[in-house]
Amino acid sequence: MSEAKRARVPRRPRPGINRDNSFFWEGLKEDKLLIQRCQTCGELRHPPGPMCPHCHSLEWDTLKACGRGTIYSYVNLHHPAVPPFANPNPIGLIELEEGTRLVAGLLDIEADEVRIGQPVEVVFYREQEDDDHAIALFRVTDKSAEAA
Ligand SMILES: [Zn+2]
Numbered sequence: 355m356s357e358a359k360r361a362r363v364p365r366r367p368r369p370g371i372n373r374d375n376s377f378f379w380e381g382l383k384e385d386k387l388l389i390q391r392c393q394t395c396g397e398l399r400h401p402p403g404p405m406c407p408h409c410h411s412l413e414w415d416t417l418k419a420c421g422r423g424t425i426y427s428y429v430n431l432h433h434p435a436v437p438p439f440a441n442p443n444p445i446g447l448i449e450l451e452e453g454t455r456l457v458a459g460l461l462d463i464e465a466d467e468v469r470i471g472q473p474v475e476v477v478f479y480r481e482q483e484d485d486d487h488a489i490a491l492f493r494v495t496d497k498s499a500e501a502a
Contacts, residue, residue, distance in 0.1 A: 364437040366481055369489065375402040377416055382488040385478040388416040389454055398454040421476035423450040425494070430465035438481075444468045448492050461493045469500045 371379050378400075381388035390402045394411035405412055426449040435441040442465040449455050460468060461477055474492040 387419040391417045400456045461491045
């Protein structure tokens with residue numbers, strides 16, 4: 355894509371990075387999906403925060419998630435249309451195999467094809483090849499699957 359054309363294509367907004375969540379974004383740069391884990395009680399939590407909501411511990415480390423899960427719930431955003439996002443824009447609440455959930459955009463699927471229970475896998479998505487950051491999107495690996 356030429357520089358001139360590139361400049362006209364709307365970009366996704368960049369994530370808000372702070373000291374609580376920077377590990378998550380640094381992990382994505384290295385194609386790792388890192389989930390915050392309480393070092394006291396072992397509870398996983400996302401989005402990241404300074405304190406365990408379960409036991410109030412401030413001690414934490416991270417677990418590298420396998421990147422597989424299922425669609426626990428989803429929404430298809432219809433209004434307003436916001437380029438470069440699809441319209442409608444399917445957004446999943448992903449239940450990871452490790453047990454915690456996160457909200458993420460769904461790739462390569464039409465809004466009317468999304469179903470609760472479909473298996474998904476993470477995609478470390480870079481909008482442009484030379485992006486200095488990545489985001490976690492999820493791709494449905496079996497569109498015929500549905501919750502039992
Ligand atoms: Zn805890």
